[in-house]
Amino acid sequence: MYDNEQVLTAFRIYSQLSRDGEADSESMRQYTANDVIRGLVDQFAQEVDCIVIPAGEKLYLVPEAATSPFHIKNATLKKEYLSAKAKNIDVYMMYLAILVLFGQFYDSYHSQEPTRDFITLENWLECIDMRIQALKEHGTEKLQALDAEYEYNWSQLVEKWDAIDDLRESSRQQDGRTNSRLGFLSLVQNFLIQQGLVHDLGNQELALTEKAKTIVQRYYMDTQYNRGILDFLASLEKREEGN
Structure with missing residues (x-):
C-alpha cells in the first residue's frame, strides 16, 4: 500500500x-x-x-507518442506557430530545421555531449541549405524512393525551400511576416523558445537548454524514434563536403 x-x-x-x-x-x-x-x-x-x-x-x-493528449498536433503547429497559410509541408520543413539545428550541436548526431555553445541564425540557415542542395543531387526518382523509405517528404521539401523568397535574406530584421528563409527560421526559433528548447542569446545566436540536451541524448540518438533520418541527414552533410 x-x-x-x-x-x-x-x-x-x-x-x-x-x-x-x-x-x-x-x-x-x-x-x-x-x-x-x-x-x-x-x-x-x-x-x-x-x-x-x-x-x-x-x-x-x-x-512519447502522437496519441498523447500533450502531443502538439500538426494543425496546432500551423495555427499557432507558423504562418496563416501554412500547410503540412511547412510542418515538415519545421521538423527538418529542428533536426538540423540539433545536429549542429552534436557533431551530426554522433556525440552524446554538445560540441558547441551556440549557433547563429545565418549558420543554421546555411546548414539547412547545404542539406537541401545535397538532396537535389539525388534526382527526382531517387527522392521519391527516399520519401517512401523514410516516410518523409524529401522531394516536397526541396520544392518548398526553393519556393521561399530569399531576396531579402540580407535584412537582419526577419520575422514570421517576412516571406524568406530567415523569416521561416524566425518562426521555428519562436516555437523552440516557447517550448523551452533554446535560449536566445541575442545577436541572432541560439543555445540549447538543459531540457533540449536531455531530450536529444535520450531520444534523438535512438533509431527507434528517428527512423534513421538523423543518419541520412548526416550522410547528406558528408556528401556535400565531398563535392
Missing part, C-alpha cells in the same frame, strides 16, 4: 507537470529523492503516453 502523503505529493507534482509542462526545483528534489513518489509520477505520465525527464533543476513532461 502507498502512503497517503506520498500519493498526494506525487499527484501534486504530476498536476504541475500536466498544467505547465514542467515542475519546479522542490518537485525535482522530491521526485529524485523518493523512489515511491518517482514511480507514481512516472505511472501517471505513462497513462497519458508521456515520460518525465529531469533536466537541470526542473522536471519536464514530454509526450
Whole structure:
C-alpha cells in the first residue's frame, strides 16, 4: 500500500507537470529523492503516453507518442506557430530545421555531449541549405524512393525551400511576416523558445537548454524514434563536403 502523503505529493507534482509542462526545483528534489513518489509520477505520465525527464533543476513532461493528449498536433503547429497559410509541408520543413539545428550541436548526431555553445541564425540557415542542395543531387526518382523509405517528404521539401523568397535574406530584421528563409527560421526559433528548447542569446545566436540536451541524448540518438533520418541527414552533410 502507498502512503497517503506520498500519493498526494506525487499527484501534486504530476498536476504541475500536466498544467505547465514542467515542475519546479522542490518537485525535482522530491521526485529524485523518493523512489515511491518517482514511480507514481512516472505511472501517471505513462497513462497519458508521456515520460518525465529531469533536466537541470526542473522536471519536464514530454509526450512519447502522437496519441498523447500533450502531443502538439500538426494543425496546432500551423495555427499557432507558423504562418496563416501554412500547410503540412511547412510542418515538415519545421521538423527538418529542428533536426538540423540539433545536429549542429552534436557533431551530426554522433556525440552524446554538445560540441558547441551556440549557433547563429545565418549558420543554421546555411546548414539547412547545404542539406537541401545535397538532396537535389539525388534526382527526382531517387527522392521519391527516399520519401517512401523514410516516410518523409524529401522531394516536397526541396520544392518548398526553393519556393521561399530569399531576396531579402540580407535584412537582419526577419520575422514570421517576412516571406524568406530567415523569416521561416524566425518562426521555428519562436516555437523552440516557447517550448523551452533554446535560449536566445541575442545577436541572432541560439543555445540549447538543459531540457533540449536531455531530450536529444535520450531520444534523438535512438533509431527507434528517428527512423534513421538523423543518419541520412548526416550522410547528406558528408556528401556535400565531398563535392
